[in-house]
Every structure is written in C-alpha cells, then in structure tokens.
Amino acid sequence: MDETLTPAMLEDLLERCPDALSGDVALPEDVLARYPDARAALDDLKRLVWELETTLKPVYPRPDFVQELKFALVQAPAPGETPGPGWFPRRSLQVAGAVAIGAGLWYIAIRRRNRGEPGASPLVT
Amino acid sequence: MTVPVDYEDEARLIAQAKEDAEAFGALYERYVERIYNYVYYRVGNQQDAEDLVARVFYRALANIDNYEDRGVPFSAWLYRIAHNLVANWHRDRSRRNIVPLDDLIIAGAVDGMPEAVAESQEEHARLIEAVRRLSPDRQQVLILKFVERLSNVEIGGIMDRTEGAVKSLYHRTLITLRDALTLPAAEPKKKRRWFGLRRTRSK
Known part of the structure; x- marks a missing residue:
C-alpha cells in the first residue's frame, strides 16, 4: 500500500x-x-x-584586519609574561588573562570609534 | 579550505604560545580564516564578524593556559569559544531587537550573465535566510560542512557529538530546510517558488 x-x-x-x-x-x-x-x-x-x-562559499577576512589583530594580539602580555622589567611582578595567570581581555576590549572600542559608532564605549570619547 | 593538521607541530606551538605571544600569533594565522568564516556566516555582516573574531582570539589568548589537549583539536576549542560568543551576540541582538545587515546576500552572489545575477542573488538570499532561521546547532553543522568542508568526524569533534549523531543532525537539517523552502505555510503571502524543488508530500 x-x-x-x-x-x-x-x-x-x-x-x-x-x-x-x-x-x-x-x-x-x-x-x-x-x-x-x-x-x-x-x-x-x-x-x-x-x-x-x-x-555557502568561503569568505575571507580583510588583510588589514588580520594584520591589525595579529599585531594587537602579539603586543598583549602573554600569560606569565611581564610587560616590562621592574614594572610588573610575575603574577598569576588570571592577572595576565585579565590584561589580555582588557586589551581586547580596548582594541574593539577603538575600532568602533574609528567607524564612527557613537557611544561605542564609555572609555572612548 | 582546510589542510591536514600536523598535530605534533600544533602541540609544540600551543606549548610555546603559553609563554610567547609570537607563537600564539602563528596559531592565530593558522586559524583566523576558518574562525572568521564561521562567525561571518553566523552573524551576517563584516563589522560584527570582525569584532567577534577579535574577541574569540583574545579570549583564547587569555585562557590558553587552561587548554589541554584531550584528543580535541585546538581548532575545536576555538570553534567552541566562537560558538559561545556568537550565541551571546544573538542574545544581545534579540534583546535590542536589531536585525543585522545581510552582507551574506552579496557574498553569496555568483558569477554569471548580468540578467541572471539578480535572480541568482534572490535565490541565494532566500536560501541564506532559511539557513539563518534554523537552530544554532543546525546552522553550525551546515557551515562546518559546506563552508569549512569538514568531515562528519571533524564536525563531531567540534560539536562534541558522535559521527552518527552529526549525520542524523545533518539529515534532519536538510529535511527541515527543504520543507521551509517548499511548503507554503512557511511564507503564506507569496507564491512559493524556489529553484526546482517540488512538493513531495502528496495527499
């Protein structure tokens, strides 16, 4: 049937x-x-x-974006690394992680400001 | 777009990246395009994709000391970070009731005769809209399969599912998508016409 x-x-x-x-x-x-x-x-x-x-084809990020973000990541203090001699004692990984996240948020805020998004971050006027 | 991973080399890079940001930069270069693809297709526009990709890699950098190789590739770890951040992004968007721009419609355009382009774009747009109405898991399996060209085993590693479960999810997704594109209930005000698909539910 x-x-x-x-x-x-x-x-x-x-x-x-x-x-x-x-x-x-x-x-x-x-x-x-x-x-x-x-x-x-x-x-x-x-x-x-x-x-x-x-x-659904692959898309590619802007080369400028890829390079800028790499530069920003490499500049961020790595876990366990001191930003400068005598300035920052070797601290816990959590502190280094917080610094890296802060740098990331700062980077994103700067990008938004450069795009002219008003009020993108209270840190950036 | 995927290349075979040299897991020994990757493990060495990960160990170095825990101490050295330059090594993390090498990992970043290896995976940035794949993560960008995934995020881009989930959010639908370049600006938000770039912001989220930046967050993914900053979070990965901040937590790389917690990464342990337990048979799950580093890429799977990155995809999970991306998946969570995209989910948060969608949650925030829905709270603010903002509909993202669909750059994807333009990205999905194909080469062809000028008169065919508009119709082709419309068809791509309709398909992408239907994909984006799927649940996050279903969108993920389609992106990983069609954009990233990953196997069911690799997708299982990323989604924490067995190969068989991925296959089932994929089949269910295709059937749901077919119904969404062909059944009149999905869009009652317009006459449905989508490629050559026919209704197969005969009465």
Missing part, C-alpha cells in the same frame, strides 16, 4: 541509504514500492545540497 513519505520516514530512509545524497544510488525496491514519492524527495534534497554548496 502506498504511503506518504513524512519527514521522519525520509530521515529513516537516509539513515538506511547513507549514500543516497552523494550519488546515484538506487533505492531499495521495497522502499520505492511503499513510498512512491521517495525518489522525488531525494531529488529535492540532492538539489538542495547542490544549492548549499554553491551558496
């Missing part, structure tokens, strides 16, 4: 035929007999996969 293919059944079908989306895999005869619309449903999904492949 023909049955309408529900999403749950379609999922079961994909579990049963894991390669059905990646190539021209013949569906089992009992499946086709039971669900006449299974082939059409799989064709839909194959088409969707193709559209996802052509739409």
